[in-house]
Amino acid sequence: MFEYQAPEDLLKDRIILVTGAGAGIGRVAAKTFAAHGATVILLGRTLEKLEQVYDEIEAAGHPQPALVPLNLESAQEHDFIELTNTLEQEFGRIDGILHNAGLLGVRTHIQTYDPVIWQQVMQVNLNAPFMLTQILMPLLERSENASIVFTSSSVGRKGRAYWGAYGVSKFATEGLMQTLADEVENISNIRANCINPGATRTQMRSSAYPAENPASVTAPEDIMPLYLYLMGRDSLEVNGQSLDAQ
Numbered sequence: 331m332f333e334y335q336a337p338e339d340l341l342k343d344r345i346i347l348v349t350g351a352g353a354g355i356g357r358v359a360a361k362t363f364a365a366h367g368a369t370v371i372l373l374g375r376t377l378e379k380l381e382q383v384y385d386e387i388e389a390a391g392h393p394q395p396a397l398v399p400l401n402l403e404s405a406q407e408h409d410f411i412e413l414t415n416t417l418e419q420e421f422g423r424i425d426g427i428l429h430n431a432g433l434l435g436v437r438t439h440i441q442t443y444d445p446v447i448w449q450q451v452m453q454v455n456l457n458a459p460f461m462l463t464q465i466l467m468p469l470l471e472r473s474e475n476a477s478i479v480f481t482s483s484s485v486g487r488k489g490r491a492y493w494g495a496y497g498v499s500k501f502a503t504e505g506l507m508q509t510l511a512d513e514v515e516n517i518s519n520i521r522a523n524c525i526n527p528g529a530t531r532t533q534m535r536s537s538a539y540p541a542e543n544p545a546s547v548t549a550p551e552d553i554m555p556l557y558l559y560l561m562g563r564d565s566l567e568v569n570g571q572s573l574d575a576q
């Protein structure tokens with residue numbers, strides 16, 4: 331497990347956007363960031379799930395979050411522009427993005443992979459993070475130090491049979507992160523890195539490994555040290571890295 335002890339106020343006054351914040355790792359990351367003082371912007375496709383996370387953060391007495399219901403599969407340029415305008419008016423800047431929303435797609439041979447599902451997975455896992463990052467760059471540039479965290483996977487570092495579009499999208503995510511990190515190195519206050527969560531107990535993990543006993547898999551709460559580290563001031567010098575949460 332990545333070892334890091336986050337100070338309680340690590341993310342005080344920071345404004346952090348989390349995609350896929352309604353379930354799984356994103357839900358726990360949003361709540362963890364809020365518990366460390368951040369104002370979190372909860373982006374996801376299912377409003378009820380986002381509202382539940384919102385209520386939990388409020389009930390815990392953490393900074394009031396913001397809600398952004400948005401389906402990253404169908405979102406168009408105008409949706410991203412609208413989001414940016416709203417965030418600019420509301421906050422004036424952004425200090426972090428956790429690109430966490432992800433689609434597994436299907437587990438099958440490349441030879442038989444449904445091209446429609448291929449496009450969907452690429453849209454959510456790769457194209458949306460690209461578009462979101464691009465359009466939010468001006469708001470990130472207004473931060474004293476901004477952190478962009480992409481979510482990778484072990485199948486995004488070494489190709490593995492039947493992981494199809496998912497694995498390929500994660501390879502591309504690593505490439506996007508490296509390209510961006512090289513562009514911002516030394517000339518900006520922005521850093522970009524990847525997290526590989528490792529096997530984590532979520533709906534996606536159960537879908538990929540239906541025969542596995544969920545109790546044997548690490549809980550999302552246990553992988554939070556790396557998420558906190560990359561969002562906070564202790565990682566200021568870290569750029570262009572792909573780190574393992576476990």
Ligand code: NDP
Pocket residue numbers: 349350351352353354355356373374375376379400401402403404429430431432433454481482483484526527528529530531532533534535
């Ligand atoms: P889950 O499937 O549990 O959660 C994924 C989240 O993404 C959900 O909140 C989901 O929303 C959201 N999402 C999916 N599609 C869209 C969309 N079109 N628009 C907006 N939001 C969307 O996955 P995990 O928590 O397990 O995964 C989080 C990240 O970690 C992913 O990028 C995944 O690839 C990566 N990862 C996970 C591992 C694991 O073992 N769990 C291992 C390696 C990487 P909704 O709930 O409404 O469907």
